[in-house]
Amino acid sequence: MEISLSRVHYPVSTLGPGRRVGIWFQGCSIRCPGCISVDTWRVKPAQTSVDQVTSLISPWLAECDGVTISGGEPFDQPLALHALLLSLSAFDKDVLVFTGYSTEQALQMMHGWDGLIDALVSGPFERHTPQTKPLRGSDNQRLTLLTARGTVRFSGYERLLRPEDRQLDLLMDADGTAWLAGIPRPGDMQVLQAWLAAEGHRATTTELSSTTP
Numbered sequence: 001m002e003i004s005l006s007r008v009h010y011p012v013s014t015l016g017p018g019r020r021v022g023i024w025f026q027g028c029s030i031r032c033p034g035c036i037s038v039d040t041w042r043v044k045p046a047q048t049s050v051d052q053v054t055s056l057i058s059p060w061l062a063e064c065d066g067v068t069i070s071g072g073e074p075f076d077q078p079l080a081l082h083a084l085l086l087s088l089s090a091f092d093k094d095v096l097v098f099t100g101y102s103t104e105q106a107l108q109m110m111h112g113w114d115g116l117i118d119a120l121v122s123g124p125f126e127r128h129t130p131q132t133k134p135l136r137g138s139d140n141q142r143l144t145l146l147t148a149r150g151t152v153r154f155s156g157y158e159r160l161l162r163p164e165d166r167q168l169d170l171l172m173d174a175d176g177t178a179w180l181a182g183i184p185r186p187g188d189m190q191v192l193q194a195w196l197a198a199e200g201h202r203a204t205t206t207e208l209s210s211t212t213p
């Protein structure tokens, strides 16, 4: 099964409990205003297969605490997502999936996928809606616990954000490119850009409002 991904990374520590494998899908048809991942919107031809991805990340899967799937929009590639989830199920790790579709839409698309997703964060990002809960960029987004494991692992996220909640992981690619994973709070990216600019560095986000030179 072919799949189009933006990136994979390990470890990610801001998108669920523990040290997690992060898998970002490429392509998003939802296009929320204010999305900070505009680079994942464009649909690109599938460049790999689920088998290849699973093989690549299997050393990480052996030792990680869980898997987070985000995007882009994972449900825009429903067959690839299902095949990936089936592959991941062999590793017996918790699986958290982010989607911009509503809970009802996502549950409909997940018909027959029982047990493959432990927790789902659903709903579009709304830039003018407050952000007071962990794992959510805006409070309209819902956390749904779909399995007993999901309840154990994620029910603690049904609370208000705390100052100590980590927001962003700084990750390095092999080519030296640094990028951030996580759910920034409003204004975080602008603050980061200002800090870096003060040190003589240039930072860009993929948010539409800040990508225009």
Ligand code: SF4
Pocket (backbone or CB within 6 Å): 028, 029, 030, 031, 032, 033, 035, 036, 037, 038, 040, 071, 072, 073, 099, 100, 101, 124, 125
């Ligand atoms: S926030 Fe998620 S669903 Fe919304 S446009 Fe960005 S990638 Fe797509």
